[in-house]
Amino acid sequence: MPSDQTRSAILAAAERLYADRGFGDVTLRDIVAEANVNLAAVNYHFGSKDELIAELFVTRSIQTNRERLNELKAAEEKGGGRAAIEDIMRALVGPTLRGCLGPDREGSTAARFMIRASIESVPPIRRIKNREVDHLRKFAAAMRRAMPGRDDTELYWGLHFALAMAHHTIREKERLLRLSEGKCDLDDVRAIIDRVVTVTVMALTMGEVPASKPARPAVMHGRLTRQDL
Amino acid sequence: MPSDQTRSAILAAAERLYADRGFGDVTLRDIVAEANVNLAAVNYHFGSKDELIAELFVTRSIQTNRERLNELKAAEEKGGGRAAIEDIMRALVGPTLRGCLGPDREGSTAARFMIRASIESVPPIRRIKNREVDHLRKFAAAMRRAMPGRDDTELYWGLHFALAMAHHTIREKERLLRLSEGKCDLDDVRAIIDRVVTVTVMALTMGEVPASKPARPAVMHGRLTRQDL
DNA sequence: GATAGTTTCATACATATGTTTGAAAAGCAA
């Protein structure tokens, strides 16, 4: 039975330091000092610095992906096998935004680490992100089921823009805060998710020829009540 | 009269190498080898590696910002002092997207450099980006003039989302291409700009109580013909 | 409690990399 203690201490210390100071500024020596373990322990337990970073990122990514898929599944069950498009988008951006924003999240090391990973984009993390496409395909498939008539291209652009708004909000939240002089409330995560979802669904249904009634813009800050999808 | 030759050679070589291989993989020795100058020349002419990177980025940023402001000014003159919101957004995202996307841009070192800068986010560049807020305020002001009744918060979110979609498209164009299996045409820059602008204007006018006629979704891939702004 | 496997530790290794230096070369004005 291997004593996980050292290993966990390294992981925790590394995540904390990377979250606080970024990947560029933190050395293995910083990490082992913080974790109170020997320098060689990192290579012993993880093989290399990059593998340590990769493990940190994979762990958090898996958590987010699992949350996403759980929400997607719930949405599909709710809709009797076919989830509503707004619920799909909510499942896509909700976990990430909830994980990285919000006032209580200031203390969450995991959240701050993921924000760093989103901003700095170091090689081992880039490699992992490239494999994320398979995960996104599941959402593309669900979207296709929700909007059967829609052209695939539109679906992909919608998915892409949803992630754009979510990730950019996380990446640039400081700038948005400064630009808006604090007027944009970045702690109200629920409202932000609503906003991103609403805009995305609008983009997705845009230009769609309505079956019977003409489409009209959804009301802000509330769930969309779309009639014919 | 200082011989600018060495200086320019360094700038050109650095931009080319950074564009091709990223900031993490290129050393000063790589750069001076490419430029056929002495290693010490970098510190002599620029002071430090970071200042070299900063100069590269500032130069390109100024170009983009100037293009943006020119387009904004043209839009305002066209509208008799008050630019239409879609023209403002077009002025905001157009130059960046045109600069970084498109088939002919593959060969453009400047474009590829800016994409790198957008992806890797190295410290000297981050510092410069933080000063970008002043520039964005000019667009916020123009938007406020175009949509006088609108709440400031909505304006900032619209501006933020427009940049989100533009930058994310540049950053993640490879992924979108793979996800969509080539279906999303990332070479048709004009269509992409239209798409981003359309979605943004939609987001901005969303929930707005129309003066007389009910707002309706704009037609895709064309200029918006909005009646009452 | 001896043996084998696992983990920890201090230390050394290698070396990549930005920066500095001091002299030589080139340019330029008088």
Place this chain on the structure above:
DNA sequence: TTGCTTTTCAAACATATGTATGAAACTATC
């Protein structure tokens, strides 16, 4: 030319940093 400034150059510097090593400490099974 002479003298001054600017630029180039080879070499050295400093040192941060990931990784490897080999012995010691620890753990568990028999």
